[in-house]
Amino acid sequence: MTNKILLGSWVVCAIALLLYSFTQVDLSLTLSQVSIWQGIQKFFQQIGYFNRPLSTVLFLGITGFMFALYGITLNLIRKNTVDRKLLWKIIIATSVILFFSYNAFSYDLFNYIFDAKIFTHYGQNPYEYKALDFPSDPMLSFMHWTHRTYPYGIGWLFLTVPLSFLGFGYFLLTFYLFKLLMLSSFIGSCFLIEKIAKKTNSNVLFPVAAFALNPLVLIESLVSAHNDSVMMALGLFGIYMFLEKRYIASLAGVIGSIFIKYATVLIIPAIIAKGFFPAKGSAASGRKNEFFFYILIISMAISILLAAYRTNFQPWYLLYVLSFAAFVSNRYFVLIPVFLISFAAILQYVPYLYLGNWNPPVPIVLNWIMIASIIASVVLIAVWKLKQRLV
Numbered sequence: 051m052t053n054k055i056l057l058g059s060w061v062v063c064a065i066a067l068l069l070y071s072f073t074q075v076d077l078s079l080t081l082s083q084v085s086i087w088q089g090i091q092k093f094f095q096q097i098g099y100f101n102r103p104l105s106t107v108l109f110l111g112i113t114g115f116m117f118a119l120y121g122i123t124l125n126l127i128r129k130n131t132v133d134r135k136l137l138w139k140i141i142i143a144t145s146v147i148l149f150f151s152y153n154a155f156s157y158d159l160f161n162y163i164f165d166a167k168i169f170t171h172y173g174q175n176p177y178e179y180k181a182l183d184f185p186s187d188p189m190l191s192f193m194h195w196t197h198r199t200y201p202y203g204i205g206w207l208f209l210t211v212p213l214s215f216l217g218f219g220y221f222l223l224t225f226y227l228f229k230l231l232m233l234s235s236f237i238g239s240c241f242l243i244e245k246i247a248k249k250t251n252s253n254v255l256f257p258v259a260a261f262a263l264n265p266l267v268l269i270e271s272l273v274s275a276h277n278d279s280v281m282m283a284l285g286l287f288g289i290y291m292f293l294e295k296r297y298i299a300s301l302a303g304v305i306g307s308i309f310i311k312y313a314t315v316l317i318i319p320a321i322i323a324k325g326f327f328p329a330k331g332s333a334a335s336g337r338k339n340e341f342f343f344y345i346l347i348i349s350m351a352i353s354i355l356l357a358a359y360r361t362n363f364q365p366w367y368l369l370y371v372l373s374f375a376a377f378v379s380n381r382y383f384v385l386i387p388v389f390l391i392s393f394a395a396i397l398q399y400v401p402y403l404y405l406g407n408w409n410p411p412v413p414i415v416l417n418w419i420m421i422a423s424i425i426a427s428v429v430l431i432a433v434w435k436l437k438q439r440l441v
Contacts (some may be wrong), residue, residue, distance in 0.1 A: 053136050055300055056126070059119055060140045060263075061254055064147035066112045071273055073105055074154035076192040081152075081222060099406070106404040113396050114267040121389070127255050128380075137255055139241055141262045147366030148272035149226075149233045155399050156274040156366070157194040163224055164189055165200050166207065166214035176200035176207070189221070206277055228381055232275040234261075234281040239271075242286040249293045250339040253380055260379035261372060266392040270366035278366050281310040282373045289346075291382030292321055313357065313370055316349040339377075347384075348373040362413075363420065365395035382434050387427035392424030 071093040075081065079426045081091060098105050123140070126132045153159040161181075168176040172184060181187070181196035190196055200207075211230060217224025247257045261267060271279040288303030304321070309316040324342045350370035357367055368391065378384045397419050401412045 051130075052144050056123065056132070057136065057140055057143065057312075058111055060123075060144050060198040060399055061147065062270075063112065063116045063119060064144045067116070067148055067269070067273065067328075068151045069094070070108055070112055071151040071154035073108075075152050076157075077190040098403075102404050102406060106400060109403055110400065113265055113269075113393075116268075117389070117393055117396075120265060122262050123381075124256065124259055127259050132255065132259075134255060139258055141237070141258075144268065145233055145272060147235060149229055149269060151273045153274050155269065157192075158277075159197055159228060159275045160185045160189065160193045162206075162210055162228060162277060163214070163221075164193060165202075165211040168200075169207065169211055170214040171219065175251055200332060202277065205306055206280075206311070207309075209280065215376070229272075229275050230249065232271060232277075234278040236267075240375065241281065242290050243373070246286065246290050246293065247377060249290070250342075250377065256380050257376040258386070260388065264372060264388070264392055266368060266395050269371055269396070270369055274366065275365040276369070277310060278313075278369045281307050281314055282369055283307075284310065285372060287316040289317070289321065292325070301421035313350070313353040316353045317346055320345040337430065343374050343377040347371055347378075350374060358425035363417075365398050366396055368392065380410075383431045386430050386434065387424070388424045390427045390430070391420070394419050 073092065075095055077095060077099060080088065081087070112304040123132065127137070153182075164181050164187075165176045167187075167189075168179050168181075168184070172179070174183075177200045179296075180199045181190055181193060184190070209231065210228070214224060217227055240258055244254055244258045244263055247254045270276050270371060275328055284303050284307035288300045288305075291300035291303055292365050293295070294300075300321075304314065304318065309315075320342060323345060324338070350373075351437070353370055354363070354367045358364075372388065372392070375384055375388055379388060398416050400413060402408060405412065
């Protein structure tokens with residue numbers, strides 16, 4: 051596959067996902083009063099809401115092709131046929147296209163916007179007031195989870211309140227300012243992964259591609275635009291600063307990450323362990339770095355389990371693990387579950403796209419999809435290991 055074909059394929063996938071995202075625009079939301087846009091919006095909504103079988107097929111086709119392209123790209127990088135310039139062209143092009151997408155698979159972005167609006171427009175404390183306390187606000191017509199007060203750390207308010215002010219009360223402007231924050235965090239995470247990979251003597255391009263081109267990461271970071279991507283960017287910054295022995299900056303990054311959404315508090319034990327038990331010699335250092343990433347993966351997996359136990363498992367929680375799994379993704383026992391579990395997480399949206407609800411037995415089906423992906427990962431790892439022994 052030539053460089054132009056590879057880049058073009060990713061651009062086509064990104065455009066397809068961008069267009070598909072607008073099939074999910076809430077029926078109560080008008081993104082623009084321009085008449086020609088309203089006609090276009092209704093055309094896309096007709097597919098998403100009134101032709102659900104077609105919508106489901108389109109979603110599976112787009113994401114399936116993206117996963118195939120993801121595997122092809124990683125294989126080309128492994129063979130050293132993709133250089134840094136091409137990889138970053140793919141990442142930037144894909145990111146910029148998906149920046150313009152609608153948050154098709156989650157309403158959380160609307161809640162982020164309204165939480166900040168409670169402070170900037172209504173002059174109230176979002177920790178004490180919820181969206182339902184402002185029943186005349188037009189955003190309530192298309193929001194979900196209007197009954198909860200602010201659930202995040204104070205750091206998220208420090209980042210989002212200025213964006214709310216800069217939006218000047220215009221929804222679409224504010225919407226894309228928030229998405230710009232997510233885009234910046236995603237690009238920043240990719241850059242930090244590259245820097246950390248260089249610092250830990252890892253293959254540099256493979257970790258970057260393993261994270262940045264994972265379709266689940268693209269969807270949750272750039273399309274649905276979850277604040278988890280900001281949290282993980284700050285966490286990665288903290289780790290990079292720690293490896294650079296810039297401990298004050300490292301502490302600031304980790305604390306900033308924790309003050310977004312708390313989950314990254316579990317990276318602290320791994321950092322402490324690495325600091326107290328330094329490796330001696332290049333070979334020992336390489337093993338120590340790899341072990342450091344395994345500890346981070348386990349720590350964030352525990353964080354996912356705790357979050358899922360508290361509420362329900364959500365696909366974007368996997369960003370916690372994928373941000374660190376990237377560094378050891380050249381290992382087959384990491385790459386196999388990354389592929390299968392990421393794909394299973396994408397499938398979590400299929401029942402809703404097809405049925406339009408989360409009613410039973412959908413929750414049970416979704417749980418079994420994730421369980422099946424874990425079982426399949428274990429089986430494939432065992433088969434791969436057996437095959438390697440027989441060769």
